[in-house]
Amino acid sequence: MYQLYIANKNYSSWSLRPWVLMTTLAIPFEEIVVPFTPISSWDEFRTFSPSGKVPCLNHAQLTVWDSLAIIEYLAESNSSVWPESTEARAWARCAAAEMHSGFSAIRNHCPMNIGIRLRLSQQPQDLQKELSRLDELWNQGLDKFGGPFLAGDKFTAVDAFFAPVAFRLQSYDLKLSPAAMAYADRLRQLPAMVEWQLAALKEVWREEEHERETLERGTLLQDLRV
Structure with missing residues (x-):
């Protein structure tokens, strides 16, 4: 069974890529969410990811990090990952x-x-x-x-x-x-x-840096989260 480590669904664009691919193609996996921390995620993420970043995939005693590497690794066993022609x-x-x-x-x-x-x-x-x-x-x-x-x-x-x-x-x-x-x-x-x-809208986590960066870009019209 694949284990896919991801961060907050509201913020983590890189985590979304392998997650949505595996979910849509019905590739079974265990989802492990590790939220971004207010100070630094480096130390915590380093416990499962060599780069200290998400996403990270564990499979058969292998660790595969970086979204592109994960998808190419999945493609070795799943022909539907890339187009046929x-x-x-x-x-x-x-x-x-x-x-x-x-x-x-x-x-x-x-x-x-x-x-x-x-x-x-x-x-x-x-x-x-x-x-x-x-x-x-x-x-x-x-x-x-x-x-x-x-x-x-x-x-x-x-x-x-x-x-x-x-x-x-x-x-x-x-x-x-x-x-x-x-x-x-x-x-x-x-x-x-x-x-x-x-799931992103239901998350209660807020990461100050992400929020600050967002609000600096313009005028907030609506916040749909819990």
Whole structure:
């Protein structure tokens, strides 16, 4: 049985990726939630993760850390993780890797906070540039492989990598083209995404740094958490 260590569902975008993939593809695992601490999570997270970060996967006496490494490890035993066709699989890996290593402006200006609705005070040029690239990338996948997911008719790892962005679009009222917005809606309507969001809204933990970063970005319109 896989053991997947994650942090708060409201904040942890990196944890969401393998969790939503494994849940949607019905890959059995034990979920272990270790919340971010008010001071530092490093010491506590280091007890199970070499990097001191989440997510982290334990399986058959192996420890696999980093979301991309976890998904590639899962792909070795689960053929449904990536698309079947060589072309779609290559494109999906490129898009997932781009998300994994890039889109820093979206991360920085719109920190993951599922339970809030906020109006940004401004949309800096670097954020607008990345939103344009995101829109271009999503439309390319949808057009090239026919949808309704990025690499075809099945949910795969590339969709999991962009799942946190679907929540960010909702939290910060970010706008893309109609096709891209419809795709984000489809992601949020997945049973696994609905389950994650409901759990995030019920969390009682608050991490001061995450909250401060969020509120610095604009005007808080609504807080849907307990």
